[in-house]
Amino acid sequence: MTLKQRLRNGGFGCFSAIIGKNVDELWVSQERNAIYLLQRKVKTNKLTERVYTLEIINPQIFYGVNNANLDIIKSKFPKLQFIARGDEVKVLGEESELEQFAKKMELLEKIYLKKGELNAQTMNEVFGNVVQDVKDVATDADTMLIGTRGQKIKARTANQHAMVTSSRKNDILFALGPAGTGKTYTAVAIAVLALKEREIRRIILTRPAVEAGENLGFLPGDLKEKIDPYLRPLYDALEDMIPVDKLKSMIETRTVEIAPLAFMRGRTLDNCFVILDEAQNTTDPQLKMFLTRLGPSAKMIITGDLTQIDLPKKQQSGLFRAIKILNKIDGIGFVHLNADDVVRHRLVKEIIGAYDKSQENEDISFS
Numbered sequence: 001m002t003l004k005q006r007l008r009n010g011g012f013g014c015f016s017a018i019i020g021k022n023v024d025e026l027w028v029s030q031e032r033n034a035i036y037l038l039q040r041k042v043k044t045n046k047l048t049e050r051v052y053t054l055e056i057i058n059p060q061i062f063y064g065v066n067n068a069n070l071d072i073i074k075s076k077f078p079k080l081q082f083i084a085r086g087d088e089v090k091v092l093g094e095e096s097e098l099e100q101f102a103k104k105m106e107l108l109e110k111i112y113l114k115k116g117e118l119n120a121q122t123m124n125e126v127f128g129n130v131v132q133d134v135k136d137v138a139t140d141a142d143t144m145l146i147g148t149r150g151q152k153i154k155a156r157t158a159n160q161h162a163m164v165t166s167s168r169k170n171d172i173l174f175a176l177g178p179a180g181t182g183k184t185y186t187a188v189a190i191a192v193l194a195l196k197e198r199e200i201r202r203i204i205l206t207r208p209a210v211e212a213g214e215n216l217g218f219l220p221g222d223l224k225e226k227i228d229p230y231l232r233p234l235y236d237a238l239e240d241m242i243p244v245d246k247l248k249s250m251i252e253t254r255t256v257e258i259a260p261l262a263f264m265r266g267r268t269l270d271n272c273f274v275i276l277d278e279a280q281n282t283t284d285p286q287l288k289m290f291l292t293r294l295g296p297s298a299k300m301i302i303t304g305d306l307t308q309i310d311l312p313k314k315q316q317s318g319l320f321r322a323i324k325i326l327n328k329i330d331g332i333g334f335v336h337l338n339a340d341d342v343v344r345h346r347l348v349k350e351i352i353g354a355y356d357k358s359q360e361n362e363d364i365s366f367s
Contacts, residue, residue, distance in 0.1 A: 270295025
């Protein structure tokens with residue numbers, strides 16, 4: 001007797017009473033640790049209904065505070081209808097959409113079993129197609145550093161994790177994406193870890209001294225005081241990872257060097273980790289000059305956001321050409337971050353999305 005026949009004949013007690021004769025298919029999980037004990041699939045007019053009974057994940061954790069996690073799922077699957085009550089979630093929709101949703105639920109289960117927690121970031125990554133495999137998710141085992149405030153510093157998104165992996169495989173890495181995606185912070189963490197593990201002797205951090213669309217006029221002070229405002233984001237990241245007194249000593253001994261891009265000309269940068277931040281504000285000759293400073297035992301990370309170019313209108317960013325002509329060279333890696341990697345305030349992601357949509361609709365040019 002088949003499973004369906006047993007159901008219709010009352011062979012499963014209360015389950016058959018609940019499902020009755022409307023059963024099209026029924027699945028009982030073959031693994032004890034499945035996210036759902038039971039999926040049942042019922043034909044309702046032209047829509048198919050699947051019912052998930054949450055077992056491993058506590059329903060409160062799955063739904064999130066004020067149903068925040070469930071709202072994320074709904075936003076990623078707008079064509080599906082959701083009815084959630086207690087430990088049961090009914091999902092109605094076309095078969096193809098339900099199949100995609102089922103795969104996401106299976107992945108979510110594996111991630112929960114690995115991490116032991118769920119949050120908005122995880123839900124966005126899983127249901128937003130950022131994370132394709134459980135191995136892409138960072139856990140405590142992936143912690144790179146313990147910060148100056150005791151915080152665990154690690155890649156928090158799939159693409160940040162890809163930055164870490166790519167930097168190990170390649171001597172030059174381009175990390176490209178919008179503001180707030182952690183490009184600079186992750187790059188600095190990679191460099192500090194390499195220094196801590198004595199893979200390199202020095203860290204060199206640089207960025208072009210270009211005003212962000214404003215004319216700041218005369219800046220008082222010596223050369224260091226004039227350029228420090230442009231380099232402040234790099235200091236902020238370092239101070240999160242290295243105690244201030246120790247960082248000051250490392251800067252004095254040039255173990256850590258922070259300098260404007262113009263200071264790189266004529267040098268060979270060897271046995272060090274070099275980070276070029278805000279590379280979208282370099283010209284073609286500047287970026288070529290920087291890349292050709294690479295010594296035999298050095299590594300580079302170049303970060304940039306092609307939607308925030310502050311060069312004069314007649315100058316094109318050198319980052320455009322570099323992406324085009326260097327992407328097939330062995331030893332040079334590229335990681336593209338997006339709004340799903342934003343780790344700042346939740347509104348930052350929505351702001352980026354709104355500007356992207358506006359750019360598409362109005363054909364705004366950022367170059």
